[in-house]
């Protein structure tokens with residue numbers, strides 16, 4: 451299994467990731483040092499063990515025993531500030547993944563028109579954004 455979460459398959463735990471970085475659950479946005487395990491998806495997307503448990507509850511029973519989170523509008527300022535880095539990391543990871551997939555498509559000689567069409571943007575906009 452690769453140590454690089456951007457190319458890893460699912461089932462990567464934080465033990466498999468470079469320890470110098472902090473990773474965040476893409477669902478609850480908690481950092482890796484506050485959760486027991488993180489499962490890596492593609493493009494720096496992670497899910498923690500507690501969010502997996504919540505998903506399992508929902509899949510098995512159609513509901514979750516866990517209380518819903520308070521709306522962000524009600525969160526203290528410090529909590530909102532603490533969310534900025536995890537959100538930025540998630541967005542940046544997906545952006546890098548998007549760029550990589552576009553580059554793969556271009557290496558396969560897929561046209562900017564087809565890439566733009568898949569994204570719902572013009573050929574020109576796709577070229578300007580990704581070339």
Ligand SMILES: [Zn+2]
Pocket residue numbers: 475476477478479480497498499500501
């Ligand atoms: Zn989580």
